[in-house]
Amino acid sequence: MGKDDKYAEELEVAVRVVHMACSLCQRVQQKLVSDNGGGGHVKSKDDDSPGYCCRMSSSVKVFIGDSSESRVKNNYVKDWSIQATVSLILSETFGSENVSIVAEEDVQTLSKADSEGLLAAVVKAVNECLAEAPKYGLRIPDGALGTSQILEAISRCNSSGGPTGRHWVLDPVDGTLGFVRGDQYAIALALIEDGKVVLGVLGCPNYPLKKEKGAGEAWMQPLIHGNKKLEWPNSARQIRVSPCVDPALATVCEPVERANTDQVLYSRSRSDHGALDAFTYCSRRTEPMRVHSMVKYAAIACGDVEIFMKFARSGYKEKIWDHAAAVNIIEEAGGVVTDAGGLSLDFSRGLYLEGLDRGIVACCGARLHKKIIAAVYASWEASNL
């Protein structure tokens, strides 16, 4: 989160609306986990790619895979609901003509004739969520909202960002698999102005709060379940990245799903060239911390781990909503995030992180980052010999 006064109102609203979204997600996840007896039914993509299955409740069978056809849409009710809620609150606060939103979910599936049930569920969830808004100190539209208003709110999030102007960037729920497993997920809202991320808020309802340190311009605070005085920013405490500069002592944070990461650079670096292996190099001390979602970045920002590297498989283009809020928080907490070539991520070129060199390297500080980039180069060059 940037604390620049220029964005004080935006940050205030972003924190509050992400709180509301967390509250919605917690209700849904608790029900999900209790219905399926603990979330342990979900198989990973590694086990059964691409169409592994998960039982969400006694009556619903869920298929999750890489293609949208195999997703069970019910699981996206919360995503659409959060997207609608954020869109409505931002429009109400700043005026819809001033609000441009880039967000993950589209409205097509929901608008189809056979999606009446889904749409009804979204309308119900949004109205329930909005009813809580005053407790979070947020202004809401008058009266209960109907389907057309909610569809409109979701479809308004159709901006594709770009190099000029202000654009909100939203991932309503990041880490879908973590969510259905009853595990880690995140709600991510950022503001980009003229191509730069100027504030980011990450809601991580299942991430434990423990560290008592910090001095940066990033904060973490416990989730507050809407009461008259939302204790933001009073109950927030500043966070700071780990001071570690030695790769041999650093802990790496990894995705849970190996299918989401390259394994290209990873396996190349493990070939017989005797090359420095960037991955083993920086994970000698402990086992990697494997968590779903942008919580990986949050873990660096608050000093729990030191390194996160993501080298997506070739052909996969990273979307800005999967990184914007988290990158801002790491940087404000003293960390560094670049591509594998050492250049800053470019949020100014639309929906995707265009021009990304191989992948993303996030570290707790510049000194460690420099060493990791050098290690990645060494692995890369050796593997291309």
Ligand SMILES: Nc1ncnc2c1ncn2[C@@H]1O[C@H](COP(=O)(O)OS(=O)(=O)O)[C@@H](OP(=O)(O)O)[C@H]1O
């Ligand atoms: N093939 C592939 N390669 C790389 N990245 C992908 C891929 N497919 C999906 N995604 C994006 O990854 C987001 C989830 O990543 P995670 O780090 O949470 O994955 S993991 O659950 O820890 O394995 C996930 O975000 P959400 O859709 O918001 O959950 C996707 O944006």
Ligand SMILES: [Mg+2]
């Ligand atoms: Mg995501």
Ligand SMILES: [Mg+2]
């Ligand atoms: Mg998402």
Ligand SMILES: [Mg+2]
């Ligand atoms: Mg998704």
